[in-house]
Amino acid sequence: MGGTDIGGSGLSVLSATSIAAELALVTDHWTPRVVGQVNDQYIKVAKLLGELVWHAHEHEDEMFLVVSGDLLIQLEGDREVRLGPGEFFVVPRGVRHNPVAESEVEIVLIETVTTAHTGDVTVERTVPLDRQIGSFAPEG
Ligand code: NI
Numbered sequence: 728m729g730g731t732d733i734g735g736s737g738l739s740v741l742s743a744t745s746i747a748a749e750l751a752l753v754t755d756h757w758t759p760r761v762v763g764q765v766n767d768q769y770i771k772v773a774k775l776l777g778e779l780v781w782h783a784h785e786h787e788d789e790m791f792l793v794v795s796g797d798l799l800i801q802l803e804g805d806r807e808v809r810l811g812p813g814e815f816f817v818v819p820r821g822v823r824h825n826p827v828a829e830s831e832v833e834i835v836l837i838e839t840v841t842t843a844h845t846g847d848v849t850v851e852r853t854v855p856l857d858r859q860i861g862s863f864a865p866e867g
Contacts, residue, residue: 746772746794750833757852759836759844761863771836771859775828782846783823787839790817796832801825 731740749762749772756776763770775798783803791800792815800816801807803823808816818824845853 746835750774750794756831758854759859761860763863764840765837767840768837769840769842769859771838773834773836775826775832775834776830778825778827779852780845780848780850781823781825782848783821784818784842784846786820787842788817788820789824789842790815790837791826792835792837794833794835796828796830798832798834799827799829801827 732738733740744763746762749760753760753772753774756774757779759771759773761769761771772794775796781801791798791810793810793812795812798810799807800810800818801824802818810816840856843853843856844859
């Protein structure tokens with residue numbers, strides 16, 4: 728883990744990760760970027776605009792945390808949840824869902840490392856995991 732030795736004191740100051748700075752690097756909508764890992768979960772940032780596609784993740788729960796904007800998540804069974812800044816929702820595994828952003832939404836996602844972007848379906852905007860990971864490498 729990168730750190731700065733302060734005046735030879737042996738004290739290392741580690742760098743925090745800025746969600747805002749990571750989001751600023753995102754140029755395309757619906758293109759999650761992996762920015763961290765906690766055990767077997769990736770932390771991702773993404774910008775959303777429009778709607779993704781109805782899909783489900785058979786084996787993985789998926790957490791959406793809204794940073795800015797208002798996100799609608801449509802859920803199977805004529806259910807939906809609306810999230811504002813600072814709010815999160817966990818879509819349980821196996822539940823079909825479709826995120827909809829009427830205007831731009833910035834989010835943090837927490838997902839098991841095996842989670843496919845659009846679950847059991849593949850569409851033009853599906854982003855494979857290796858592209859989500861990009862230059863991210865776990866430190867330590
Ligand atoms: Ni999903």
